[in-house]
Amino acid sequence: xxxxxxxxxxxxxxxxxxxxxxxxxxxxxxxxxxxxxxxxxxxxxxxxxxxxxxxxxxxxxxxxxxxxxxxxxxxxxxxxxxxxxxxxxxxxxxxx
Amino acid sequence: xxxxxxxxxxxxxxxxxxxxxxxxxxxxxxxxxxxxxxxxxxxxxxxxxxxxxxxxxxxxxxxxxxxxxxxxxxxxxxxxxxxxxxxxxxxxxxxxxxxxxxxxxxxxxxxxxxxxxxxxxxxxxxxxxxxxxxxxxxxxxxxxxxxxxxxxxxxxxxxxxxxxxxxxxxxxxxxxxxxxxxxxxxxxxxxxxxxxxxxxxxxxxxxxxxxxxxxxxxxxxxxxxxxxxxxxxxxxxxxxxxxxxxxxxxxxxxxxxxxxxxxxxxxxxxxxxxxxxxxxxxxxxxxxxxxxxxxxxxxxxxxxxxxxxxxxxxxxxxxxxxxxxxxxxxxxxxxxxxxxxxxxxxxxxxxxxxxxxxxx
Numbered sequence: 153x154x155x156x157x158x159x160x161x162x163x164x165x166x167x168x169x170x171x172x173x174x175x176x177x178x179x180x181x182x183x184x185x186x187x188x189x190x191x192x193x194x195x196x197x198x199x200x201x202x203x204x205x206x207x208x209x210x211x212x213x214x215x216x217x218x219x220x221x222x223x224x225x226x227x228x229x230x231x232x233x234x235x236x237x238x239x240x241x242x243x244x245x246x247x248x
Numbered sequence: 249x250x251x252x253x254x255x256x257x258x259x260x261x262x263x264x265x266x267x268x269x270x271x272x273x274x275x276x277x278x279x280x281x282x283x284x285x286x287x288x289x290x291x292x293x294x295x296x297x298x299x300x301x302x303x304x305x306x307x308x309x310x311x312x313x314x315x316x317x318x319x320x321x322x323x324x325x326x327x328x329x330x331x332x333x334x335x336x337x338x339x340x341x342x343x344x345x346x347x348x349x350x351x352x353x354x355x356x357x358x359x360x361x362x363x364x365x366x367x368x369x370x371x372x373x374x375x376x377x378x379x380x381x382x383x384x385x386x387x388x389x390x391x392x393x394x395x396x397x398x399x400x401x402x403x404x405x406x407x408x409x410x411x412x413x414x415x416x417x418x419x420x421x422x423x424x425x426x427x428x429x430x431x432x433x434x435x436x437x438x439x440x441x442x443x444x445x446x447x448x449x450x451x452x453x454x455x456x457x458x459x460x461x462x463x464x465x466x467x468x469x470x471x472x473x474x475x476x477x478x479x480x481x482x483x484x485x486x487x488x489x490x491x492x493x494x495x496x497x498x499x500x501x502x503x504x505x506x507x508x509x510x511x512x513x514x515x516x517x518x519x520x521x522x523x524x525x526x527x528x529x530x531x532x533x534x535x536x537x538x539x540x541x542x543x544x545x546x547x548x549x550x551x552x553x554x555x556x557x558x559x560x561x562x563x564x565x566x567x568x569x570x571x572x573x574x575x576x577x578x579x580x581x582x583x584x585x586x587x588x589x590x591x592x593x594x595x596x597x598x599x600x601x602x603x604x605x606x607x608x
């Protein structure tokens with residue numbers, strides 16, 4: 153069993169076979185993944201947009217905290233929950 | 249009511265298949281090669297589907313690799329913006345063809361597993377050498393790096409191999425495994441006595457899946473289709489009839505579900521005659537079981553009607569001879585006891601032979 157709590161020093165990345173896609177018909181951003189489609193809310197989309205394959209979760213939390221003028225601890229908690237949920241479903245991976 | 253746009257489309261590119269699995273869910277009467285849609289028509293259908301709101305395209309069959317234009321079709325699907333999944337037995341795929349599919353942008357492969365060793369797999373698939381070939385292709389798939397789902401179809405004859413199937417998915421570095429206890433539609437209906445799992449097997453499979461989900465959390469995602477006839481509540485019919493997905497058969501007939509042609513009295517449209525959008529929103533077959541107005545008791549006043557939509561219409565047709573009846577699996581159906589007896593009767597038939605399907 154793997155520990156699904158992502159480390160804040162880890163670098164999240166979108167694995168092959170997962171695509172961020174704008175659904176024109178429904179006017180929303182989605183993640184297309186093997187036999188799954190994940191609708192992204194504004195928070196999810198903001199996190200996905202920060203995932204560039206080099207930034208750590210820590211750095212992403214700081215960036216979003218500055219952008220949204222919100223406490224970094226709260227943002228970090230949101231990110232961990234979002235990322236852990238997608239990791240459990242093999243839709244997002246984190247390089248440690 | 250206004251129907252939502254569909255999310256998924258199953259494109260049955262061909263009914264041709266080198267395997268002859270006794271649990272094949274395709275209809276008894278298969279579409280001949282001459283009646284298959286041309287490349288150009290499929291390409292147009294993919295564009296129409298994307299415009300309609302389809303995000304996920306499943307290329308299926310038969311064996312989709314039997315289509316010589318598979319590469320062109322995958323390219324066209326990706327150009328249309330569709331997430332493109334190939335549902336295959338691996339027969340007909342070479343290393344070179346996989347590399348070409350990779351370059352064409354194929355997103356994902358779902359590989360079927362008939363058994364965990366050559367004896368079982370080739371016996372069930374009715375194709376000698378199929379298992380070894382599949383294992384070779386699986387290696388290439390892993391090397392190229394395609395995201396992979398292993399689709400293990402299990403039944404009375406191979407359910408004891410389920411733990412090994414899960415190990416194999418891990419060895420192949422598959423992200424997902426679909427453990428599907430065989431569903432009885434199409435050709436499979438006549439093999440119920442040979443394939444029906446026992447009640448004990450069905451319960452054990454559920455435990456194995458639950459344990460494996462915990463053990464492999466974060467490594468392997470497990471989708472599970474439980475044994476239908478042994479259940480107390482029905483499966484969710486297509487996630488809601490005419491709400492989520494559609495099927496296009498090799499000759500272009502558009503179906504609300506894979507087995508819908510078994511429902512007498514429904515009329516189906518063809519992509520060669522009408523725009524896909526008209527068929528989805530206004531087609532008689534799609535509107536037949538949308539919403540709840542068609543429901544009878546006990547569904548009509550049941551709290552679960554929004555969960556399972558009354559269950560499987562094709563099963564209501566097959567067992568209750570009324571496509572608007574409650575799925576006979578349901579504990580509230582007057583036929584539930586009959587269903588249990590059927591299930592136990594089939595499961596205890598030790599002499600039933602496998603009836604293989606043959607391509608005409």
